[in-house]
Amino acid sequence: xxxxxQMEGPVTLSEEAFLTINCTYTATGYPSLFWxxxxxxxxxxxxxxxxxxxxxxxxxxxxxTYRKETTSFHLEKGSVQVSDSAVYFCALRTINSGGSNYKLxxxxxxxxxxxx
Amino acid sequence: NAGVTQTPKFQVLxxxxxxxLQCAQDMNHEYMSWYxxxxxxxxxxxxxxxGAGITDQGEVPNGYNVSRSTTEDFPLRLLSAAPSQTxxxxxxxxxxxxxxxxxxxGPGTRLTVL
Numbered sequence: 602x603x604x605x606x607q608m609e610g611p612v613t614l615s616e617e618a619f620l621t622i623n624c625t626y627t628a629t630g631y632p633s634l635f636w637x638x639x640x641x642x643x644x645x646x647x648x649x650x651x652x653x654x655x656x657x658x659x660x661x662x663x664x665x666t667y668r669k670e671t672t673s674f675h676l677e678k679g680s681v682q683v684s685d686s687a688v689y690f691c692a693l694r695t696i697n698s699g700g701s702n703y704k705l706x707x708x709x710x711x712x713x714x715x716x717x
Numbered sequence: 718n719a720g721v722t723q724t725p726k727f728q729v730l731x732x733x734x735x736x737x738l739q740c741a742q743d744m745n746h747e748y749m750s751w752y753x754x755x756x757x758x759x760x761x762x763x764x765x766x767x768g769a770g771i772t773d774q775g776e777v778p779n780g781y782n783v784s785r786s787t788t789e790d791f792p793l794r795l796l797s798a799a800p801s802q803t804x805x806x807x808x809x810x811x812x813x814x815x816x817x818x819x820x821x822x823g824p825g826t827r828l829t830v831l
Contacts (some may be wrong), residue, residue: 605759635819644721644807644822645760648771691758704750704775705809707759 603628607691607708614715615649622676622711623692624665632693634658634667634674635705646704648676648689681715688712721823724772729829730798734776738793740808748811749791750820751783753804766791778792784796789799805819 608623626632633652637645649658663678672692675694691708720813724739742749750765752775761773762775768784780802791810805827809820 637822644824645809646822647819671815704762704765705760707761709757709759 603632603660603693603695605691605693605706605708607689607711609711610619610688611712611714614713616683616715616717617632617680618715620676620678620681620685620713622689622691624674624676624708624714625676626672626691626693627646628672628693628706630695632695634665635692635694636665636674636676637690637692637707639690639710640691641687643692670705683717685713692694721810721821721824722808723826723828726824727827729831730795731831732798732800734798736795736798738795738806738808738828740791740793740823741789742791742808742821743789743811744810744812744821745788746810747788747813748775748820748822749785751781751791752807753777753802754807754808754825755804756761761804763793783786795828798831802828803830806830 605626635650636648638648639645649660651658651667657666665674665676688710690710692705694705721742725735732828751763752760761777764783766772769788772783805825807825808823811818811820
């Protein structure tokens with residue numbers, strides 16, 4: 602089956618620090634990969650995605666590259682801000698050969714706190 | 718567009734009570750799903766639907782029912798609430814079931830079962 606493993610949190614950084622949140626996956630078939638962000642008290646929002654190997658997703662200064670050889674999709678940002686404080690979820694989605702598996706598989710989430 | 722809306726935002730139930738969590742989307746999305754979010758567990762899929770009249774079970778369907786009579790609405794029914802169903806529930810939709818299309822999430826319903 603499919604699974605996503607992301608680094609345990611919480612992660613606490615100072616403003617302007619470099620961020621990496623590791624994400625690795627196992628999947629049957631050829632997955633699309635996503636990072637979702639959840640701000641306090643809100644639902645999840647798509648942050649970025651990549652649909653094939655070597656694709657780089659980017660948004661709001663965040664980046665992640667789809668690495669098929671290492672089955673990874675690590676999230677990075679060069680200079681975090683207080684407003685980036687949130688929970689970040691790595692996720693994948695595949696469709697099996699029978700066309701019946703449409704679900705998103707999520708990692709457990711990583712809480713990021715950025716201090717001024 | 719309102720996107721994905723959920724009601725209520727908060728609910729407290731007693732063990733054994735039943736209730737329906739409402740979910741609606743105005744984006745004409747074919748695919749809709751329900752997740753529950755528990756601390757340290759990420760999001761787990763309860764039920765999903767690939768179109769009106771078609772539903773299927775996810776990872777944790779026990780104790781929940783769904784129906785999809787229209788494209789817009791996808792209610793989640795708790796038949797007899799249990800404390801183990803205390804959680805935050807999210808409804809999500811996407812244009813179709815193609816793997817690369819993002820899912821749009823509602824704001825969530827926080828349910829407490831006493």
